[in-house]
Amino acid sequence: MPVNRHAVELGVLVGLVNTVIFLHFMPPVSDIKTVPQNNPDIESSERTALMVTTAFTLLVAGFARSWDTFLVGGAVIVGTDFAFKHANAVNPTTGKMTTQPENAGLDNVHPLPDYASPDTGTSTG
Secondary structure: OOOOOOHHHHHHHHHHHHHHHHHHHOOOHHHHOOOOOOOHHHHHHHHHHHHHHHHHHHHHHHHHOOHHHHHHHHHHHHHHHHHHHHHHHEOOOOOOEOOOOOOOOOOOOOOOOOOOOHHHOOOOO
């Protein structure tokens, strides 16, 4: 692969365009923090922005034949996506990320039987 002297500059330009693409598909981070946590509409828009920016970065890096362009543009994608994912995970009442309860979404899972019970013939001690 030939050495491209302007690969990093092109990568910075690709990163700038990637940020503009994210801002086109997504509302500002400050607005995302005010909606309920883990909003599915925001996640859908984020996935769309992620696919478009990834395709754009691959296209430009492919034409430039440069790993440097791909790495710089990809690093901007990762950073921008992290910022939007973090904003969507913030609880608007506390202003902090809160974890989901351990059994969230597991209401259809039934507990296993107690194998240490005396009716199975297993001793506990």
